[in-house]
Amino acid sequence: GVFSVFATVAVIVVVGVTRMANGQGPDGQAITYSLLNSSDLGAAFGTLMTSFGLTAMIPTVMNNMDKPDKIGTSLYGAFAIIFSVYICLTVAGYGGFGNSIAQYGDIVSAISGTAATLNDQGYAIIICILVLCASHFLALFCPVATDCEKLIPAKAPKITVYIIRTALVGVCAIFATVIPGVTDMIALLGSVCGMPNVMLLPLLFYWKACLIDVTGFKGIYQGRIIKFFGELLILLLSLFTFFFGLYGSIRSIILK
Structure with missing residues (x-):
């Protein structure tokens, strides 16, 4: 550099x-x-x-x-x-x-x-x-790849670490190449992370912690049909907004 x-x-x-x-x-x-x-x-x-x-x-x-x-x-x-x-x-x-x-x-x-x-x-x-x-690109994104290496077992071969780091930097390179600007990146991250974090993931975590771990999978719907249908509506709405937002973000990037 x-x-x-x-x-x-x-x-x-x-x-x-x-x-x-x-x-x-x-x-x-x-x-x-x-x-x-x-x-x-x-x-x-x-x-x-x-x-x-x-x-x-x-x-x-x-x-x-x-x-x-x-x-x-x-x-x-x-x-x-x-x-x-x-x-x-x-x-x-x-x-x-x-x-x-x-x-x-x-x-x-x-x-x-x-x-x-x-x-x-x-x-x-x-x-x-x-x-x-x-x-400059490597200086920006190598810390991300290095930090992700903490998830790799300490006994993993060095070649595994190198491959994972290369793959992570490659993914960052694809994003940096395909996405033309910061606003587009924010819009894409918002569509990918925003709606799942607001509606989808909280519902799934609630099912897992409060229902499935207590009474099994049938606890999601057994004895709570009205609540279950309401939760299904939330699930479908979050999936619709997720894919619609993702489609809109990708389409705006392609049209540029």
Whole structure:
């Protein structure tokens, strides 16, 4: 992940400098510029100060301090490094693309989407971002898989642990790939977990704890026909809302 970040920065700088030197993009169009006004400069500085790098800088530096009395020097150095990288990317990106950079959502799309056919630089930036995203993905979901390993017997072979962890991360990868956004994930989880937790599971647990464990399976309906039919109605209603909500969530994802 760290190396992919360095590689991504290097590719962006190389692409920007190359386009600046050529004075035009791969499509042959000239690069146009406009002077930044005070509001643009203020917005750019605000973006820098609230960026992920600076937001996480202070706690990250403090957490890795060997000499607490050098905290000031360490923070100055960290700020200088992040500021230098930010300026290099800004100058290279704007210098290489000019005003056309506003047409793209990010610099990666600008580099890989400026021509009908990807060139070496386009392939390089895509590979770097894929490696970077993969490392972030593993950092996010491996703790989930590791925590689930607590359910595996201690005497289980190592290969079993590896297979289960791989399968769990694979399931997470499928969800991350198929579900396009956070709101869709919330809707899907709500349809899968919401209704069963509200109606279905409480009813089943009630049957098991209060009826089946006391008088057997016949205790569900014997001597309580009216209550039993009411509980069946709740069961059918919860199943209907569960499948209807699940269908609606999946359909909205597919239509996107």
